[in-house]
Amino acid sequence: MSPRARTGAADAPAPRTSGSTAAAIGAKDAAPTTPAPRGRRPRDEAGGPVNRALDVLDLLGTPGGPSSLGVVEIARQLGRDKSQVSRLLKLLADAGYVDREPGSLRYRIGTRLFAIGATAVERRLRDEADAAVAREAALLGERVDVGIRSGGSVMTIASAAPDSELRAAGWVGRTGPLSCTATGRALLFDLDTAAIARVIVPEGLGPAGPAAPRSLDELVSRVADERRRGWALARHETDRGLLSLGAPVRDSSGAVVAALGVSGPESRVDPVLDEVRAAVLRAAYDLSRSLGAGAVSSAGRATARAGPPGQNNEVSPLSTPPAPERGAS
Structure with a gap:
């Protein structure tokens, strides 16, 4: 959508300034070609490329999701243009925030994010x-x-x-x-x-x-x-x-x-x-x-039932176990 259509000034030419050019490019780049799937809402477009990058990282880092995703699947899930997603992934890969799997177009969370985390x-x-x-x-x-x-x-x-x-x-x-x-x-x-x-x-x-x-x-x-x-x-x-x-x-x-x-x-x-x-x-x-822990069992497996001590029956470091064995050493 052009700046004129967005502002309602359909008959007036857009000002020929660098700011208008940047706005037009940003608007074209931001426009999704397909709607985002239900359950995943892209961030407000006001954030521009930063928010789009965060959307990609959130998707790749989804708990329980696949270890890597291809460009087409990322674009589909986020409702973005494939070429736009491809450019963004290249920038993220160059910075170390995502890693491209050798010999494929699939990407996963990069080692730099692990280090930051x-x-x-x-x-x-x-x-x-x-x-x-x-x-x-x-x-x-x-x-x-x-x-x-x-x-x-x-x-x-x-x-x-x-x-x-x-x-x-x-x-x-x-x-x-x-x-x-x-x-x-x-x-x-x-x-x-x-x-x-x-x-x-x-x-x-x-x-x-x-x-x-x-x-x-x-x-x-x-x-x-x-x-x-x-x-x-x-x-x-x-x-x-x-x-x-x-x-x-x-x-x-x-x-x-x-x-x-x-x-x-x-x-x-x-x-x-x-x-x-x-x-x-x-x-x-x-x-x-x-530290961001949710509900985990004593063996480290996620469980939706675990809660504060005393709220479920699972023996867990995050719940109250049975009475201690006083003879234990």
Whole structure:
């Protein structure tokens, strides 16, 4: 549609200026040749090429959708001209935001977007983790940590202790074994036996207390049991008398990216273990939601039924599992 038709001035020639020329080109480029399919509404045309690029990226990144799409299919789903979509995809590919499959005209989300997404999650995690540990430490009266996997270890990225205890700032940056800490084993919930072996074997099980796993098979078995119930419990595994409980933190894809845990003397934590467990699961759930996690099962599979703790029957790090086994280690 020409600028004259859009403004209603059908008999007046369009002004011969660079602005009018740009407007005419933009209007021609923006006009879809086919209507967009029902259920997908392209963004307002006021955003021009930027919004059209976002539409393409949204389509390629649709959860549960195909890993790649061809130019014709993208144009059809967005109600755009094929040549327009082809030009846009080339620009996005040159910038690294989409990748073209070798030997075809199919495109998928590019590695640059993955890198940007990972950076965003990492920054958001650290910001949200600081607030979460401070809140839970004040509530529970014990030290609360958030850790991430670093090789075969768990590294603390946020830590807080109640005012009556020694401040926990010195814990940030420390590492510990994945095998014998509650947060460490929660970080393994996404991994199968072979993957756990690849992580653990190069560095070994590490120094441990009297109740820690003594072999890879024992570790795998313990992780499997804890994965099913959605939380990890370590009793006398790093030091005699120390009890810790941890749950996984997930991102928008459902992948475990961190773990939140509480640790303290068994004499204090054990009598209120049910309350501590509920608080840890709730805090891990809230932290996961802040990272864009929806409803995911303890094995990382999406489920529409999962909700805040206590709202469904599925054992999940985002829901309340059965009562803890006090004899577990």
